[in-house]
Amino acid sequence: MYKPFLNSVPKEASRIIHLEVMKAVSEVVMQTAGPKGSTTMIMQNNGLYPIFSKDGKKVLDHINIFGEVENGILDQLKQITETVVARVGDGTTSAVELSYLIFEQLCEVEKSNALDMNTYDIINEFKKAVSSIIDIIKKAGRPLTINDVYDICMISTNGDEELSTRIYNIYKEFGTDVYIDLKTSTTADYMIKTYDGLTISKGFASPAYVNKITNSVQQCDIRNPRIYVFKDPIDTPEMIGFFTNIVYNNILTPFNNLRTIADMQRNPAKYAAMSKEDYDKIESNVELIPTVIMCPFISRDASACLESLESLCYSFDKDEVTRMQKPPICIVKDLATNVDELSDISILCGCKVIGKYIDESVQKEDIKNGKAPTIENVTEFYGEAEQVIIDKEKTKFINPIKMFETDEDGEYVLDANGDRVYSATYDSIVSFLKGALQDAEENGADVVEKTRIKRRLNGLTSSLVELYIGGISVTDRESKKDLADDAVRNCRSAAATGVGRACNFEGLLASKEIMMCECTEVEATFRKIIYDAYEKVVKQLYATCISKANVDEAFAESVTIGRPINLRTGEVDATNVLTSIDTDVAILDCISRIVTIMFTSNQILVGEAFNNKYASIGSEDE
DSSP states (O other): OOOOOOSEEEHHHHHHHHHHHHHHHHHHHGGGOSTTOOOEEEOOTTOOOOEEEOOHHHHHHTOOOSSHHHHHHHHHHHHHHHHHHHHHSOOHHHHHHHHHHHHHHHHHHHHHOTTOOOHHHHHHHHHHHHHHHHHHHHHTOBOOOHHHHHHHHHHHTTSOHHHHHHHHHHHHHHOTTOEEEEEEOSSSOOEEEEEOEEEESOOOSOGGGOOEEETTEEEEEEESOEEEEBSSOBOSHHHHHHHHHHHIIIIIHHHHHHHHHHHHHHOGGGGTTOOHHHHHHHHTSOOOOOEEEEOSOBOGGGHHHHHHHHHHHHTTTTSHHHHTTSOSEEEEOOOTTOHHHHHHHHHHHTOOOBOOOSOHHHHHHHHHTTSSOOTTTGGGOOEEEEEEEEOSSOEEEEEETTSBOBOTTSOBOBOTTSOBOBOHHHHHHHHHHHHHHHHHHHTTOOHHHHHHHHHHHHHHHOOEEEEEEOOSSHHHHHHHHHHHHHHHHHHHHHHHHOEEETTTHHHHHHHHHHHTSOOOHHHHHHHHHHHHHHHHHHHHHHTTTSOGGGHHHHHHHHHHHTOOOOTTTOOSSOSOOEEETHHHHHHHHHIIIIIHHHHTOOEEEOSOSTTOTTTTTTOTTO
């Protein structure tokens, strides 16, 4: 019987491919689990020295797989871990393994049809279970103390005492609000640099703006920029006009004028007919103005301006020397969830905020009083800082103009110790937030509200510290930097959200607790799926430090006392096995979002029908 050869992969085959890929990837990444996990030797395609790492994220990033669909699944797993690592540093290995175990059990529920549920009902019930478990985990957290930092670092660095001590000492000196940025030293020596400023957890909108790459870290480093803050989306003709005028006035027009003058010098005859007035107009606007634009959103209607800007910036990416000559501009967008931090930046950098108006009469009055811009003067609505450093995850404002007191000559006011004195404006904002946080704690505000206030307060009060990682070789330094990166991210998360038990124990206990609650058969099924997955992951971690024959007994004992095993020592009664309380929250949240998308896919369409190697998978005559 004839059957068309389509580019489709049916649901049954899709499930088989998903499970096999997730299982295979999990087996590779699990080799890095725990402080006694194996180091992976990673060969680089560029022929340079091999990388030796036991960092689960780095190993996952270097996994290659054959097949169009297989790569799509691998990419989904990488997306899960990208988000987890960005939030808490640790968790790659557990996130991959939990994703596989949960996906496998969801498939079993679907296949058995014992609950008589369709795919979307299964996912909805699973998400309900995840939400309930996350609520329990969040309530278990407690505030971070300085002493917790060393314990968290020892977990995140797989027991590296030197790194843990160095990070702990920084926290001890600067407090739990410190913001540590990691770099690699060029020698065996460690080094620390400190800055005063603000940090916001949002990076550049496009790698086009990167003007410095150091040890594979991409940054846009701009000195003495004009800082423009759009409090509303750039999606109306007026807002797009403001944005376009800033970009052209500060960057594109002077750059084009410089290019025209250079062409005039090469081909004077070509411009013989140009009037002196036109020439003077070009020559008077050749200075590129360092610019940083912060905004919640930029619509596609502004794409012409953006494309011109990014195309110009990318043209400088030929090598490191030309990259450093790139036009000094960066755009930071998608700041809809950072409204409060944006307000703080505006105030301390002295920005006149650019926004929309509903009432035209109010806008006219504000324009008259210099509070609202026009197309003609919008370029003057800027703030200032000594330096702005942007990478893909964060933006640092060094020495905002209104952060410190200055005298009538513009010089910093110093205290008796020779330190700069914070401005009354800065002190006022910090005092307000500390009071708001205290009120939130006393009145039992939810975790989300407290986290929002803490994040804003941390962005204002965090000392900015750069820790340069030393080592005997490039490989040694990079390997230590991976471990340190996990540690500082986890400490940063713990400072914002609280401290919890490591080794995926918060997820384990929360899922166990919810299983004990009265519920329907359907609810019990999905709660058990999550608990069983956590039990397997925790036992696998335990098996890296104790004999397999003793794993079940050790697991039961640790659950009974409510504390995980210390994987370095094998001790069950360990009180110092700590992590950010957000670790298991981040893992479950990402699994709930991405794994469920994969599960609800009822078929796959590959690129070409003639290349559909998946057509026979799962068939009876395979």
